[in-house]
Amino acid sequence: MAEPFKNLINPAVVQSCGEHLQRAWPGFERPRFEQQALHGLEDLEMKARAMQVADALEATLPRDFDHAASVVEAALAPAATGDELGFAISPAGLAGWIGWPLGEFIARRGLDDPKRGLAALHALTQRFTVEFAIRPFLVHHPDFTLATLTGWLRDPSPHVRRLVSEGSRPRLPWGLQIKQLIRDPRPTLPLLRALQDDPSAYVRRSVANHLNDIAKDHPSIVADWLESHLPGADAQRRQLLRHASRTLLKQGDRRVLSAWGLGQPLAGSARLRLPGPRLNVGDRLALSLTLVSESDQVQPLAIDYVVHHVKANGSTSPKVFKGWKLELAPREEKVLLKHHSLKPVTTRSYHPGEHRIDIQANGQVVAGGSFLLDT
Incomplete structure (x- = not known):
């Protein structure tokens, strides 16, 4: 039988987190952190585990957010350099699924200092995706966060560039819905336009999923996108646009079918x-x-x-x-x-x-x- 998904956040991961945070900040109350984070952990499901560890981080990291963010950053493993997704805690530092509660901590405590909070997420997403954690910043500081994402479009890390698209998806599964982008997704379209031909397949797939999100509420926007970006597209872009079209193709959207040369009824x-x-x-x-x-x-x-x-x-x-x-x-x-x-x-x-x-x-x-x- 496969290992339950929830066990990706387990006592060993929590204890390693405490070890690396104490290495980064000798004043860290590691026993208190571990006691709170591990209490009843085995009985909790995945999200509840992440939230309990985040509660323990809030209780034990410095009250000053800049100091706390610096501790988290100093405890991280070296940044990933490619598209690899096999992040895990190592002797070098924190990475992998512990990033979910770390990102949650930053989302909770960093909203009053969005510039510092987003800088911490920029570092963390190179060790584990922070697509959930960035969404409160988009809700509470939409203009500043979108401007920051625009500045990350040419970041050398594919994980940062993917966050630009994935973190701003209107209907990200498991994530906080961004209702203002569900109502009007146009603010993210320049980001997607800049990333749809990204050299990383990891980034391009996120763009396709983002466009598919938009299609669920604004099919005409995606139909417009196809009519503008599909003619003359190379194989790489066509693959992205096909994946972005999947919901509307299933629904039989006439404009989308026509864009793909499938607009004629069966003769x-x-x-x-x-x-x-x-x-x-x-x-x-x-x-x-x-x-x-x-x-x-x-x-x-x-x-x-x-x-x-x-x-x-x-x-x-x-x-x-x-x-x-x-x-x-x-x-x-x-x-x-x-x-x-x-x-x-x-x-x-x-x-x-x-x-x-x-x-x-x-x-x-x-x-x-x-x-x-x-x-």
Whole structure:
């Protein structure tokens, strides 16, 4: 069985943190820190562990924030020089998952001195990402923080450049939502424009995820972006823009499909075949889709399928899944096969009833069917 994720912050990590902080500042109350940080730690989940360690840091680091930030910086391991993500505490200093509570401490205590707080995050993110910790600065000091991020666009560290994009994502998973950027994401667009051709794939993937965040609330902005930045793009940028388009492609957004040359409806017919009328939770659903072209031209097609899951109250909720991307030759008949798991996952439960399947080709429903699910 895999080690629980929460154990990435464990007693050994806490004790090493105390050791390095005491090395950086001999006056550090290491026994008090460890006692508070370790109390009941084993019973806590991941985020609660990070917050408890941050509480202990608040209780034991200097009250003067500049002094406290200097202690944290002096306790850090040497900065990472590449895209490597395998950060960990070592005899050289602090790095890795202890960075979450360290970043939380800086976010709590540094808001009254944003210049010093952001400087500390600049150092820390080169040992562990501080995308969560920078978000309170964007909420409370938006103009100053965005100006600081602009100054980091040409930083030699890919971890700092990635923070520019990742830390300012409107809907960062697990992170504080930045509601002003959800309402109006335009302040971050110059940052993304500057980073979309970054030499680091680590940075470019963050830009793609940031654009995909924006697409959830402002699809027209991302459609505009594609129409401006996709023509003439090299393979590297096309890969980024494709990843940024994923939500809107699944939703069948007409402008986004058109930008990718997928705007034309299927010229022909589609027929979906499903297995017997009843399936059980845990089964695999076999989808067989037959496409018949009635065109004399090659047809580029993006085909997804929508499962209308039955909810506990008997209503249904659609979920789009990636299907196939292909070119249908003139007058060609093609059979496509796919298996879809009906095994429960942490983000989805299954309930009995009729589940409908819709097939979308270039954003338009072209075929469908249904099956009965028994639990």
